[in-house]
Amino acid sequence: MSTILVAGATGYLGRFIVAELHRRGYQVRALVRDLGRAESPGIYGSPGLTGLVADWCIGDVTNPRVTADLAHGVTGVISALGVTRQKADLWDIDYRANLAILDSARRHGVNNFCYVHALGAEHCPARITRAKTAFVRELQASQVTAQVISPTGYFSDMAQVLDMARRGRVVLLDDAVRINPIHGLDVAGACVDRHVAGVSGEWRIGGPEVLTWREVAECAFRILDRPARITVLPRVARGLLVRQPWWDGVRFAAWSMTHDSVGESIGRQRLLDFYNVILA
Template identity: 55%
Template sequence: MTATTLVAGATGYLGRFIVAELHRRGHNVRAIVRSRERALAPGPWESPSLEGLVDDWAVGAVSNPDFVADIAEGVDNVVSALGVTKQAADPWDIDHKANLAILRSAERHGVGQFCYINVIGGDQCPAQLTQAKTAFVNDLRSSSISSQIINPPGYFSDMTEILKMAQKGRVYVVRPDVRINPIHGADLAAYCIDRLTAGEPGMWDVGGPEAFTWQGLAECAFRALDRPVKISKLPPWLLSAAISVLNVFSPKKADTVRFVSWSMLHDCVGEPTGNHTLLDFFKRHAEDNI
């Protein structure tokens, strides 16, 4: 019997790869999107268009309780990559409340499994973004639904900020020896659906096949550009000062910097998986106007 899987956050970088992976494995896919037109356009950083990959379109706002109430009716599984990235929304409204509303719908309609993509070390990071995610993880683990919680350290798409600095001639790092193994969206999508298919509840820290120091990330970007390596080290207190100043004018931007800063100051390395390499990714985008 063909499984029907609901995907929340289907038009994001990771969500598009998840839809493609589910379609490839023969699932019927119900995709939650705000705009079908946007969903059919190619996604960012190699993520695919959803053209021909979706069986059932659920078009609406996840912040609308009436829209979400029966969103899980008739589905077997839920995969949520839903979360605030660059939107103006409050992470507590999206990462926590909207995901929780989808979970409650799944509970009412007897959904078997709920796979949620979180972030590695989220329960330790002080950013509101990660605290909202952690609150939802706690709700999900308390639910009667079997859950798979996947914690990646960061995506290849996030690492384009390093490539952007390298394109401008210099990369700034805080602690050059702190380690991270970012992962390509296609590799993470495959890992998530493997866990969903296995059907065992649990939580996994997972990253790409290569672990880098932040110094190594910078060197990788310059190598892709075939330019001399130019790296400067910033003192950690400078980040704290920047967050304090930003918090006066834009609390949301300050919280984003708080999250990024935490990642730059702490090792974020998960179980290695996949076969996409960051150097090849950087080379493919070396000439992009990022």
């Protein structure tokens, strides 16, 4: 039975990838920092990894001793590794650590590598997306068969809109910008499909519903059974948030909320159902 290394296995997406590989009969080697946390359920319905992992690699991906032989004996690598909530240098993780894993794959003769990128990243001025795009260039220039999966925003990010609605008001930067957000389960299915098919390419994917940000906010208020209270910031504020150099996460979020992000509609999970599940 072939073994696939999953980097970022404790993340919102990584957990669904591990579960999907296990469901399809693959052995999983999971790179995690904390076994206890890995075995507990993740955020927003993402699964705990108990019973899903054949081989644990425990350590920090910035440590070269952890990454050197990560890919020994595996047939493929799926990386959902990245900085979202973690306090870390973006280039250390999204670029250098992914590069170290790619080096490990090359040295151990592993010729199949799937990387989770972000839709539209190459146009976004934030450091996070520049680091991810730089890694994609290295991956595509390597001799390895590379699957680049570029999703829109995950449902886990849409949970922040629900949180604002719970507090009484959703603040938007542009209510007409469109997105088809996607559930981690659906991204995981696409990663595994493309990875096991073993051909190179880039896939820009999103969920089944194309919504404006206003519709996302209305969906959150509907599930709470409250009247929609939505504030759209003036255009000048949007520009300032995208251009300010201090908070990269804010810059990334502001850019994402002011540019259409619509990928090929895949999957079946709907935002209203996701909101229902996390409220239950």
